[in-house]
Amino acid sequence: METIRVIIIDEQPLFREGIRATLERMGDCVIIGESTDAAEVFEIARTGSPDVALIDAGLTSSDPLEIARQTRHLAPRMAIIILTPSEDEERLFQSIKVGAAAYYSRSITADELIDAVRKVSHGEYLINDDVLSKPQLASRVLKSFRELTVEDEETGNTKDLYSPLSSREVEILDYIARGNSNKEIAKSLKISDQTVKNHITSILKKLSVNDRTAAVVHALRHGWIKINDN
Numbered sequence: 001m002e003t004i005r006v007i008i009i010d011e012q013p014l015f016r017e018g019i020r021a022t023l024e025r026m027g028d029c030v031i032i033g034e035s036t037d038a039a040e041v042f043e044i045a046r047t048g049s050p051d052v053a054l055i056d057a058g059l060t061s062s063d064p065l066e067i068a069r070q071t072r073h074l075a076p077r078m079a080i081i082i083l084t085p086s087e088d089e090e091r092l093f094q095s096i097k098v099g100a101a102a103y104y105s106r107s108i109t110a111d112e113l114i115d116a117v118r119k120v121s122h123g124e125y126l127i128n129d130d131v132l133s134k135p136q137l138a139s140r141v142l143k144s145f146r147e148l149t150v151e152d153e154e155t156g157n158t159k160d161l162y163s164p165l166s167s168r169e170v171e172i173l174d175y176i177a178r179g180n181s182n183k184e185i186a187k188s189l190k191i192s193d194q195t196v197k198n199h200i201t202s203i204l205k206k207l208s209v210n211d212r213t214a215a216v217v218h219a220l221r222h223g224w225i226k227i228n229d230n
Helices: 013-024 038-047 064-074 089-097 110-121 135-155 167-177 182-189 193-207 212-221
Strands: 004-009 029-034 052-056 079-084 102-105
Touching: 004 013, 004 038, 004 064, 004 110, 013 029, 013 110, 029 038, 038 064, 052 064, 052 110, 064 079, 064 089, 079 089, 079 110, 089 102, 102 110, 167 182, 167 193, 167 212, 182 193, 193 212
Parallel strands: 004 029, 004 052, 052 079, 079 102
Antiparallel strands: none
16 A cells, blocks of 8 residues: 655644644555745655645745645645635636645545545546636636747747647547537537547546546647637
8 A cells, every 4th residue: 555645734733733633544644744834845845755735725924826836846746735714716726727636625524635635646636627617717727728838839848749639539628628518519520429428538538637627728738729819
């Protein structure tokens, strides 16, 4: 059984204690560090081979999103769970931009936290279609990654233009990125709803992601699809 190595970044001692007690009862989880000091957190990320970081979005001593960004840079395979004191669409948007794998209210239950830590440690992406069902937020996320693609092109950064997807799968992903439902895609491509579902299942499997939005973000990042302004 592989050990899940976790960093806890939270200012409230009692809440940290609760997280620690909850995760330690998993049996395969070890807390490798607890801190709100950015320099300490970065050192733990650099040397401790963490699998998961739990970050309080309400930190006052440091910028939680900057901590998330920097720790992801130092430990690219580490998954980040943002714990927020209140539901906030702007904070959710920023959490997605820095690569968080999950975003939960601090009222999350012990069992939900255990499940989330286990899933993100295995590469699952839990900021899913249910969370991103808000049309305005989904539009902002997709536009943001389109702009990043344009910036990369302007600065001469190369893209991984090899795509493991078939041309039909890229076409379907492009429709998804433009906000089309499965039914609308099926009608546009003159194929059955089930065929669309089968293609989407194949896309998620090939890209090792767990929902449509994550697949679109992945494809945008790699330059396989583009979002037009109109």
